[in-house]
Amino acid sequence: MNKPVILTGDRTTGPLHIGHYAGSLSNRLRYQDSHEQFLLLADTQALTDNAHDPGKVHRNVIEVALDYLAVGIDPDRTTICLQSHLPALAELSMLYLNFVTVSRLERNPTIKDEIRSRGFGRDIPAGFLCYPAAQAADITAFRATVVPVGEDQAPLIEQTNEIVRRINATAGVDILPEAQAVIPRSGRLPGIDGTSKMSKSGGNAIPLSASPDAIRAAVRAMFTDPNHLRVEDPGKVEGNVVFAYLDAFDDDEQGLDEIKAHYQRGGLGDGNIKKRLEEKLQALLAPIRERREQLAKDRSHVVEIIRRGTRRAHDRTETTKHEVINALGLIQL
Numbered sequence: 097m098n099k100p101v102i103l104t105g106d107r108t109t110g111p112l113h114i115g116h117y118a119g120s121l122s123n124r125l126r127y128q129d130s131h132e133q134f135l136l137l138a139d140t141q142a143l144t145d146n147a148h149d150p151g152k153v154h155r156n157v158i159e160v161a162l163d164y165l166a167v168g169i170d171p172d173r174t175t176i177c178l179q180s181h182l183p184a185l186a187e188l189s190m191l192y193l194n195f196v197t198v199s200r201l202e203r204n205p206t207i208k209d210e211i212r213s214r215g216f217g218r219d220i221p222a223g224f225l226c227y228p229a230a231q232a233a234d235i236t237a238f239r240a241t242v243v244p245v246g247e248d249q250a251p252l253i254e255q256t257n258e259i260v261r262r263i264n265a266t267a268g269v270d271i272l273p274e275a276q277a278v279i280p281r282s283g284r285l286p287g288i289d290g291t292s293k294m295s296k297s298g299g300n301a302i303p304l305s306a307s308p309d310a311i312r313a314a315v316r317a318m319f320t321d322p323n324h325l326r327v328e329d330p331g332k333v334e335g336n337v338v339f340a341y342l343d344a345f346d347d348d349e350q351g352l353d354e355i356k357a358h359y360q361r362g363g364l365g366d367g368n369i370k371k372r373l374e375e376k377l378q379a380l381l382a383p384i385r386e387r388r389e390q391l392a393k394d395r396s397h398v399v400e401i402i403r404r405g406t407r408r409a410h411d412r413t414e415t416t417k418h419e420v421i422n423a424l425g426l427i428q429l
């Protein structure tokens with residue numbers, strides 16, 4: 097039996113961090129056996145809001161690929177591919193733009209939020225406004241039926257399926273499958289400063305490549321409970337970044353429950369909980385960092401892995417493109 101096809105990806109705007117590990121990379125490691133997995137280095141999509149800095153997008157293709165390989169993504173079981181080198185994705189994007197309206201794009205909650213938070217207003221780059229159609233192209237070109245994304249990206253999958261239904265209705269045949277969003281249960285990790293989101297650009301992330309000293313410094317600087325001034329004081333667990341991370345990275349649930357209760361009762365200092373977290377993070381990141389350093393010595397090997405995956409993805413996406421063109425009754429010379 098064929099395995100279900102899964103597609104995920106990352107914009108290549110910066111190296112990945114422990115939030116990516118908790119929210120997506122650890123799941124991707126598991127999907128390598130159960131699914132046919134494609135990982136998209138989304139450099140074209142990264143340009144939709146980074147067109148002023150293509151060098152950054154370019155540089156980070158290798159950085160993100162290094163992160164994938166360092167955490168244990170196996171290029172023989174997972175196809176790592178580069179968006180800009182898959183012309184079918186761009187061609188399908190153009191086609192899909194005829195099956196979606198500007199008002200629908202503007203109503204997409206993901207886009208709406210981003211327009212607001214970045215203050216784009218009407219000066220939104222057209223590519224950015226239209227990236228839901230491009231993401232629909234990515235998903236359908238691989239015939240992915242499973243798409244793990246953060247909660248904030250769920251509306252993109254909904255919009256993908258709307259486009260799929262329109263294409264299928266126009267073609268009169270179910271030429272494309274609908275996709276299902278898989279949202280991680282754990283939710284998103286906050287930044288070390290306690291803001292809602294850990295982000296590559298926010299300066300509040302712990303990159304997977306962080307040095308032992310950087311990890312230590314980040315844990316020391318971590319936001320806890322601002323009212324927990326003395327060790328004897330009762331402390332708050334909610335909104336406390338150290339506990340949010342312990343929930344994500346400490347498997348000893350029972351031990352963790354006891355520590356939480358102790359902290360809430362009073363008598364447990366921030367230094368103690370930070371020490372526990374730092375040990376967990378050092379243990380998690382040490383082998384990843386070592387592998388990454390090893391891999392980074394031979395960049396041409398990484399490029400070759402991307403090239404090989406992109407070739408494989410090329411065949412798949414071209415096939416789908418031709419199927420869609422045929423089904424829609426467009427001419428092929």
Ligand code: TRP
Pocket residue numbers: 103104105106107136138141231234235243244245249
């Ligand atoms: N939008 C995703 C991100 O910002 C990247 C991405 C591009 C993606 N194409 C995709 C994710 C297709 C899932 C499926 O990280």
